[in-house]
Amino acid sequence: MIEKPGIGRPLAHVVLVLGVLVVAFPIYYTFIASTQSLTTILRPPLPLTPGDQIAANYGEALFGGIGRIGGVAVTTLLFNTLVMALGIALGKIFISILSAFAVVFFRFPLRMVFFWLIFVTLMLPVEVRILPTYKVMVDLGMIDTYAGLILPLIASATATLLFRQFFMTIPSELVEAARIDGAGPLRFLRDILLPLSKTNIAALFVILFIYGWTQYLWPLLVTNDNQMNTIVIALKKMVSFADADTPWHMVMVTSILAILPPVLVVVLMQRWFVRGLVESEK
Amino acid sequence: MQKAVFPNRVLPYLLLAPQVAITIVFFYWPASQALYQSMLKEDPFGLKSKFVGLQNFTQVLGNPDYLNSVRVTVVFSVSTAVLAMALALFLATAAEKVVRGKGFYRTMLIWPYAVAPAVAGLLFLFMFNPSMGTFAYLLRDAGYRWNPLLDGDQAMLLVVVAAAWKQISYNFLFFVAALQSVPRSLIEAAAIDGASSTKRFWTIVFPLIAPTTFFLLVVNTVYAFFDTFGIIDAVTGGGPAQATQTLVYKVYNDGFVNLDLGGSAAQSVILMAIVIALTAIQFRYVEKRVHYA
Numbered sequence: 069m070i071e072k073p074g075i076g077r078p079l080a081h082v083v084l085v086l087g088v089l090v091v092a093f094p095i096y097y098t099f100i101a102s103t104q105s106l107t108t109i110l111r112p113p114l115p116l117t118p119g120d121q122i123a124a125n126y127g128e129a130l131f132g133g134i135g136r137i138g139g140v141a142v143t144t145l146l147f148n149t150l151v152m153a154l155g156i157a158l159g160k161i162f163i164s165i166l167s168a169f170a171v172v173f174f175r176f177p178l179r180m181v182f183f184w185l186i187f188v189t190l191m192l193p194v195e196v197r198i199l200p201t202y203k204v205m206v207d208l209g210m211i212d213t214y215a216g217l218i219l220p221l222i223a224s225a226t227a228t229l230l231f232r233q234f235f236m237t238i239p240s241e242l243v244e245a246a247r248i249d250g251a252g253p254l255r256f257l258r259d260i261l262l263p264l265s266k267t268n269i270a271a272l273f274v275i276l277f278i279y280g281w282t283q284y285l286w287p288l289l290v291t292n293d294n295q296m297n298t299i300v301i302a303l304k305k306m307v308s309f310a311d312a313d314t315p316w317h318m319v320m321v322t323s324i325l326a327i328l329p330p331v332l333v334v335v336l337m338q339r340w341f342v343r344g345l346v347e348s349e350k
Numbered sequence: 351m352q353k354a355v356f357p358n359r360v361l362p363y364l365l366l367a368p369q370v371a372i373t374i375v376f377f378y379w380p381a382s383q384a385l386y387q388s389m390l391k392e393d394p395f396g397l398k399s400k401f402v403g404l405q406n407f408t409q410v411l412g413n414p415d416y417l418n419s420v421r422v423t424v425v426f427s428v429s430t431a432v433l434a435m436a437l438a439l440f441l442a443t444a445a446e447k448v449v450r451g452k453g454f455y456r457t458m459l460i461w462p463y464a465v466a467p468a469v470a471g472l473l474f475l476f477m478f479n480p481s482m483g484t485f486a487y488l489l490r491d492a493g494y495r496w497n498p499l500l501d502g503d504q505a506m507l508l509v510v511v512a513a514a515w516k517q518i519s520y521n522f523l524f525f526v527a528a529l530q531s532v533p534r535s536l537i538e539a540a541a542i543d544g545a546s547s548t549k550r551f552w553t554i555v556f557p558l559i560a561p562t563t564f565f566l567l568v569v570n571t572v573y574a575f576f577d578t579f580g581i582i583d584a585v586t587g588g589g590p591a592q593a594t595q596t597l598v599y600k601v602y603n604d605g606f607v608n609l610d611l612g613g614s615a616a617q618s619v620i621l622m623a624i625v626i627a628l629t630a631i632q633f634r635y636v637e638k639r640v641h642y643a
Contacts, residue, residue, distance in 0.1 A: 080447035087441040088458040091518060094473045095461060113484040163369040170365035175355050182366050189377050199605040199614050200383035201376060223376040228369065253356040282466035284580030300466045304584050307472060323469055330464035335457055346527045
């Protein structure tokens with residue numbers, strides 16, 4: 069203890085409570101709006117307590133289909149987004165573990181060439197090469213497919229670097245012991261390396277899942293069919309300020325449903341997520 | 351010591367194959383196309399294209415619209431980074447002081463990280479749009495002329511606030527980690543010498559967490575450059591009158607809406623150069639941060 073905790077500590081609580089209010093209010097406000105009827109929403113100011121339309125709104129959005137986006141139900145959107153987020157997270161983890169394993173535990177000609185080939189893609193987001201990547205997708209016939217949504221976004225080196233760094237901390241003795249016991253490289257990967265990497269994989273999974281779920285520009289370009297939209301893209305398509313008939317209550321319901329799954333993942337896997345984020349990106 | 355390795359000859363290539371294949375098809379191929387395209391000019395019907403060398407680049411760099419979007423990007427990125435980092439640092443110092451409820455505050459503060467930028471933009475637009483947003487209503491009631499759909503500065507303010515709101519959680523987590531690594535003994539020594547807590551913060555804590563601050567500055571800038579595309583597209587669509595048209599938005603707009611392929615590709619190449627520079631700065635700096643430990 070440095071000095072007596074005078075006014076400092078209560079003040080800190082006040083600051084944090086204010087911070088939480090600022091940070092959480094937009095989400096709370098959206099939730100409130102999602103439980104109101106359209107007429108209530110269109111007549112500001114909005115009440116600060118939930119309305120009585122909650123069952124009606126959510127039921128209509130989830131199972132009825134929303135006219136503005138071609139009558140697609142939000143369950144379809146959620147499914148598409150889930151496939152994309154899981155595909156990106158698992159796909160990236162899969163290819164990164166394999167290539168990091170190759171670079172760290174083998175010596176072969178052109179090893180460093182391959183490493184740099186992958187490393188260069190670090191931090192060069194898909195946004196800076198959208199038009200040519202789009203052309204590639206058209207040439208490969210990948211528009212409106214899950215592969216088209218997923219593959220271009222897993223071409224990045226961040227996860228590979230992370231696993232490489234972790235694998236380099238594995239003591240040589242472990243590898244030697246495994247070899248003496250007659251374990252081949254794939255056995256070593258499965259029985260020793262993967263169990264050791266569990267926390268890293270969990271942390272990376274959370275980060276990549278969020279990354280996949282929140283993508284915007286790429287799914288916007290690569291999906292034309294309303295059935296293939298992700299929930300974020302569908303949301304944008306529902307909103308129009310030019311005309312008055314934007315179904316705002318449906319927009320708010322869809323927003324909440326778009327926010328909920330990734331928030332749950334972050335909050336429930338908080339321990340790994342925080343560790344992974346702070347330690348991996350330093 | 352030489353690291354123990356497996357002697358296989360073929361296996362490592364097989365292991366590398368998936369990632370290398372994906373990287374070549376979805377990264378090198380399009381990136382080289384962008385380079386090539388940036389030196390071509392297509393005729394208005396898209397039938398023929400001829401090689402024009404660096405003409406697209408000089409045209410892009412001499413275009414007042416482009417220079418405007420450079421200015422917009424700088425204003426947007428700096429404001430977003432400063433706002434998001436200042437708020438996060440303020441909250442993190444408060445979180446350092448409390449004993450009880452740390453976990454609770456952290457849980458409540460990390461939500462926005464999981465919110466898609468485009469959705470964050472929509473939420474703020476919903477609260478602040480002039481026709482039905484509750485806050486717009488309150489602002490108008492207070493006698494303020496609020497209309498971000500017509501006023502460029504207000505539109506910019508709205509996208510900055512939405513973008514910063516989303517980034518607070520990320521910065522907060524990093525600042526909390528940085529603050530925890532500041533040695534207690536230094537702070538105690540300063541306290542014994544009679545330095546007030548404000549003075550201790552600015553003369554000891556702040557310089558010691560400078561590496562994290564700098565790291566976050568780079569990350570936030572990259573975030574404001576690229577990840578905020580969704581916010582801008584959802585909230586303002588680059589308007590009004592290009593007041594919020596950032597560089598990435600312009601690449602998209604010129605390429606997909608105006609179909610100026612050469613110009614869009616040239617802009618992509620310039621953006622790649624900027625990102626590579628930012629990455630290089632960050633790496634140089636990451637090497638240096640060791641000295642602070």
